[in-house]
Amino acid sequence: MFPDDLLALAEQVRDAFTARGLWLATAESCTGGLIAGCVTAVAGSSAMMDRGFVTYTNEAKTGMLGVPTALFPAVGAVSPEVAQAMAEGVLSRAGRADVSLAVTGVAGPGGGSADKPVGLVYIACARRGGSIGVERHVFPGDRTAIRLATVKRALELALAAAAEGE
Known part of the structure; x- marks a missing residue:
């Protein structure tokens, strides 16, 4: 279901x-759940994957x-502020989680604009x-391609977060 390079990265995570x-x-x-899906496609993920x-x-x-409702009219759902609020919300609601990943974007093919193009x-x-x-x-x-690239970069960030503080 997932390309070999993503599965190898999920194993590293x-x-x-x-x-x-x-x-x-x-x-x-x-x-739409692909990050959690990729992580849980790897045997042994139950020892480190809390929830999605x-x-x-x-x-x-x-x-x-x-996520504060006021953010949506102010900056839009696809914004750094909403992504940060999502990541913080995960940590506040998933008591076991040490690291959270959050993604928001325009995967296309429609929905893009000059300020927020497809692929953002x-x-x-x-x-x-x-x-x-x-x-x-x-x-x-x-x-x-946009969704899989997002999964890849998110998993790379998870790896870096795991090493934080070493």
Whole structure:
């Protein structure tokens, strides 16, 4: 189901989290659960994957993650502020999670604009008691390519978060 390079990366994430006793949780909009799906496609992920939230609508982001409703008219769902609020919301609602990943973006083929083109994705990664970072990407390709590129970068950020503090 997932390309070999993503499965290999998911194995690295599993190994890094398991070795450190860390737990991962995700909040996904444009990827619709693909990050959690990729991680759990790897045997042994139950030792480090806590949960995943698929929050495709603004209402879901607010209801499940506590994203402030005022953010949506102010900056839009595809914004660094919403990605950060999603990542923080995961940590506040997933008591076991040490690291959260959150993604929001425009996967296309429609829905883009001059300010927010197709391929624009914000990826947030937060470590409980540590750093939170948000990255902006404009991934090329069709809907599938954009979503898979998002999964790849999110898993890379999870690996970096696992190593934080060493």
